[in-house]
Amino acid sequence: MTSLLVIIVLVLLAIAIWQLTKIFDLTQVGHATLNAQVANNNDNKVQGYIMFAFIAFLYIFMIYGLIVWGPLVLDNPASEHGGDVDFLMNMTWVVIFIVQFITQLLLHYFAFKYRGTKDGKALYFADNNRLEFIWSVIPAIVLAGLILYGLYAWTNIMFVNEDEEDVIVIELYAKQFGWEARYAGEDNVLGKANVRYIAGINTLGVDMGDENAQDDKMATELHLPKGKKVLFKMRSQDVLHSAYMPHFRAQMNCVPGMVTQFAFIPTLTTEEYRMIPKIVDKVANINKLRTKHSLELTAEGKVALDPYEFDYLLLCNKICGSSHYNMQMKIVVDTPEDYKAWLAAIPTMSQQMKDAAPPVEEAAPVMNAEAPIVVLAN
Amino acid sequence: MSVEGHIHDHEEVHHHKETFITKYIFSIDHKMIAKQYLITGIIMGIIGVGMSMLFRMQLAWPEEAFGVFKFFLGEKFAPGGVMKNDAYLALVTIHGTIMVFFVLTAGLSGTFSNLLIPLQIGARDMASGFMNMISYWMFFVSAVIMIASLFVESGPASAGWTIYPPLSALPQAIPGSGTGMTLWLISMAIFIASSLMGSLNYVVTVINLRTKGMSMTRLPLTIWTFFVTAIIGIVSFPVLLSAALLLIMDRSFGTSFFLSDIYIAGEVLHYQGGSPVLFEHLFWFLGHPEVYIVILPAMGIVSEILATNSRKPIFGYRAMIASVLAIAFLSTIVWGHHMFISGMNPFLGSVFTFTTLLIAIPSAVKAFNWITTLWRGNLQLNPAMLFSIGMVSTFISGGLTGIILGDSTLDINVHDTYFVIAHFHLVMGISALYGMFAGIYHWFPRMFGRMMNKNLGYIHFWVTAVCAYGVFFPMHFIGLAGLPRRYYTNTNFPLFDDLQNVNVLITIFALIGGAFTLVFLWNFFYSIFYGEKAVQNPWKSTTLEWTAPVEHIHGNWPGEIPEVHRWAYDYSKPGWEVDFVPQNIPMKEGEEVLNH
Numbered sequence: 001m002t003s004l005l006v007i008i009v010l011v012l013l014a015i016a017i018w019q020l021t022k023i024f025d026l027t028q029v030g031h032a033t034l035n036a037q038v039a040n041n042n043d044n045k046v047q048g049y050i051m052f053a054f055i056a057f058l059y060i061f062m063i064y065g066l067i068v069w070g071p072l073v074l075d076n077p078a079s080e081h082g083g084d085v086d087f088l089m090n091m092t093w094v095v096i097f098i099v100q101f102i103t104q105l106l107l108h109y110f111a112f113k114y115r116g117t118k119d120g121k122a123l124y125f126a127d128n129n130r131l132e133f134i135w136s137v138i139p140a141i142v143l144a145g146l147i148l149y150g151l152y153a154w155t156n157i158m159f160v161n162e163d164e165e166d167v168i169v170i171e172l173y174a175k176q177f178g179w180e181a182r183y184a185g186e187d188n189v190l191g192k193a194n195v196r197y198i199a200g201i202n203t204l205g206v207d208m209g210d211e212n213a214q215d216d217k218m219a220t221e222l223h224l225p226k227g228k229k230v231l232f233k234m235r236s237q238d239v240l241h242s243a244y245m246p247h248f249r250a251q252m253n254c255v256p257g258m259v260t261q262f263a264f265i266p267t268l269t270t271e272e273y274r275m276i277p278k279i280v281d282k283v284a285n286i287n288k289l290r291t292k293h294s295l296e297l298t299a300e301g302k303v304a305l306d307p308y309e310f311d312y313l314l315l316c317n318k319i320c321g322s323s324h325y326n327m328q329m330k331i332v333v334d335t336p337e338d339y340k341a342w343l344a345a346i347p348t349m350s351q352q353m354k355d356a357a358p359p360v361e362e363a364a365p366v367m368n369a370e371a372p373i374v375v376l377a378n
Numbered sequence: 379m380s381v382e383g384h385i386h387d388h389e390e391v392h393h394h395k396e397t398f399i400t401k402y403i404f405s406i407d408h409k410m411i412a413k414q415y416l417i418t419g420i421i422m423g424i425i426g427v428g429m430s431m432l433f434r435m436q437l438a439w440p441e442e443a444f445g446v447f448k449f450f451l452g453e454k455f456a457p458g459g460v461m462k463n464d465a466y467l468a469l470v471t472i473h474g475t476i477m478v479f480f481v482l483t484a485g486l487s488g489t490f491s492n493l494l495i496p497l498q499i500g501a502r503d504m505a506s507g508f509m510n511m512i513s514y515w516m517f518f519v520s521a522v523i524m525i526a527s528l529f530v531e532s533g534p535a536s537a538g539w540t541i542y543p544p545l546s547a548l549p550q551a552i553p554g555s556g557t558g559m560t561l562w563l564i565s566m567a568i569f570i571a572s573s574l575m576g577s578l579n580y581v582v583t584v585i586n587l588r589t590k591g592m593s594m595t596r597l598p599l600t601i602w603t604f605f606v607t608a609i610i611g612i613v614s615f616p617v618l619l620s621a622a623l624l625l626i627m628d629r630s631f632g633t634s635f636f637l638s639d640i641y642i643a644g645e646v647l648h649y650q651g652g653s654p655v656l657f658e659h660l661f662w663f664l665g666h667p668e669v670y671i672v673i674l675p676a677m678g679i680v681s682e683i684l685a686t687n688s689r690k691p692i693f694g695y696r697a698m699i700a701s702v703l704a705i706a707f708l709s710t711i712v713w714g715h716h717m718f719i720s721g722m723n724p725f726l727g728s729v730f731t732f733t734t735l736l737i738a739i740p741s742a743v744k745a746f747n748w749i750t751t752l753w754r755g756n757l758q759l760n761p762a763m764l765f766s767i768g769m770v771s772t773f774i775s776g777g778l779t780g781i782i783l784g785d786s787t788l789d790i791n792v793h794d795t796y797f798v799i800a801h802f803h804l805v806m807g808i809s810a811l812y813g814m815f816a817g818i819y820h821w822f823p824r825m826f827g828r829m830m831n832k833n834l835g836y837i838h839f840w841v842t843a844v845c846a847y848g849v850f851f852p853m854h855f856i857g858l859a860g861l862p863r864r865y866y867t868n869t870n871f872p873l874f875d876d877l878q879n880v881n882v883l884i885t886i887f888a889l890i891g892g893a894f895t896l897v898f899l900w901n902f903f904y905s906i907f908y909g910e911k912a913v914q915n916p917w918k919s920t921t922l923e924w925t926a927p928v929e930h931i932h933g934n935w936p937g938e939i940p941e942v943h944r945w946a947y948d949y950s951k952p953g954w955e956v957d958f959v960p961q962n963i964p965m966k967e968g969e970e971v972l973n974h
Contacts (some may be wrong), residue, residue, distance in 0.1 A: 014900065017834065037830065038829075048759060065855060067853060072856065107774075115759060117756065123754040136742070138401070151732075205641065237639075244860075255720070256637070310873075320793060
């Protein structure tokens, strides 16, 4: 039915256009010359004015966008380096808006102002070294500033000295289509791991023979302490994934066969972030939309949507398969005390494995023995 | 001897009776091959744009049933008219592949390089007409294979147009990585061979077959951009070919170039020691120059059309050439900006940030020079001119956000979001398409001896201009809100519920824009047969292609090849009554060269 409607609309559109052209052609009768399809004075005038109108459209659309969609944009970074990122972003936007405003104005205004006539004469202006020098050097200077600040921030964010800095090491483990986390435990060192050790509840392929692995803990919800630097070590078991934590301005790909890393300091607990006025408004707005949608759903006899409460999220942001669009994990930023309590309540992996297979004590090593000799990629 | 000989050759060719097959199918005439490229490109364009309409509908009205889905995707990929997630990924993958390679590389560069290089430099044909023909037919075969891959049982390639392994290597990871992916790789391998033959031909022709007096600094900017584009293609396409071959080895012969330590579908695979990051490097070593392969010809076309229709010389001719060369050089050392967060050493990120932002300088020079070309001109606002002005506008709008994406620090949070989609669609997608439309409107009389209807052209431009911004401008905002690309639906994230209205608006603009492309198609195909007959030089242009007769003849010029006496942009030159002096007109006594 819909396709029939679409076809009808398209046919009608085609007829309308055909008729429009006929009208246009008829208006040309009388002064049809050999070059009727080349722009004449009248065309130049009309198109010139539309150019002028277009610049108005462009600016109004831009201002409308900034007002209506501007508030949707991520704000309030929840990590320490996030402030630097947002500052650089805002500086860049200032530059972009200035250049965009001026160049689009000149381009379209010139198209309007210098709309031609049949006998008009253009200025022969082929070259001007000084002008070209100016508009090579100014962008170069502005860019130099942006590059320097960008590189400074990049270096601060990306280079982490594990040995000297006080960091908490957490492994993020990606697979089709979910995330798991592994906490390094008391020793703050993750045990070795390889997909060839995956067996039973050891879904991360941790080498349980490694002594650093004994106190490692697994979790399906990511808890982080406020104010402490967290160093994520990322692995993937199957295809590329990307650990994207937009509120923390953090993202890094997870690559099978290697360990990647990213570090940041969370600065606001989940509770604190929920209290930010802009987030309160955002959540209220989303819930309004969801209530509306729920009414439609219940009218159709479907299940209504749950109300939304803000949570930090970890999303997959590298195409990874059919259910890529639903690969997420909740992140909770706790106060350091709550974090400690939460972590303490989780049993270590070695404990879990003992519990899972009490009769055969050597269960895990036996399975490991079947695995071929493995060169660990990390 | 050569001139006499050419005439003689030409006469012989003319007497030789051409069959339908040698004239229209296996033609070795560059003008016919250009038309073949164009029509194939347009058909591929219809398919590619049509796909985007389908997945835009899914994004605006997720998981709703549509008759068109059922009609185009069938019961398997759209059961009950609801698009499946695999179908969505297949559509975005093939949309990207078709638009980037088949429309904007072959359709744009193939058409206009073939049409204009011999005509504008004053040559009888390409250096090797036969290789040119082979190039087109290999392109055709690769297009057929790509389309055929849509119909295999497990579905076409679905790993994104960048086909990163392991997703593209393992059929267990996604159904599209089965036969569909194999066909994709074969199609691309043939495409690359075709592209290389075309490029070599263009380079050799420009270097060797320029007519008397046509020095490199008298070439129209179109030829400069086609020439440089061909060189970039020769440098970078083979790298993609090698990546494709290695991927085929990994997929079919058990090697581990790109794969290591994989556990999937309940078993450990044998792959050990390879790295997906290596593939990313190889892919983007082509992938980034490819962006310039797409946009440079559009830039050349726009430069030419802006000058002609402004009745002014292009401003800063030498700076334009220098910036094309600078862009070409830089384009080969910036690929890493696609990989800031791929896991490569962050130090490399710093280097690539630096080289990437350098590209902004020649790009800025180009934009300012175009704007200055309009200043105090006598603008003839033909449809081609409108599209050229539109191209400058979208190139600026899209190019500016490149400053954000090229900066590794800022890329962290917008990487792979809709912000990227907005950026590259404006700066290379829409801009290159505008360049292509401009070229079609401008050289249509040269190709088909008839004119396209200008009023339909105006309608086409203005609706497209509004819709292009209508689609891609709001996308910046939803990208900055953190919405990842390549999500089949966003309904699993209540966080993004407030972006849904924006998505609906984008889709409506896309559907209107897509529907009005029919105006162009109608105008194009109708005018081929029934358009107004063209005069020899309808736009009063200075370049050599307009000195050839309207009827297409083998060898382009009936008599001698014209000799060139001046550069390509003597518009409104002081001392001349007319406002254009074609390149083949000798200098008057005492006339000065005013361009430096």
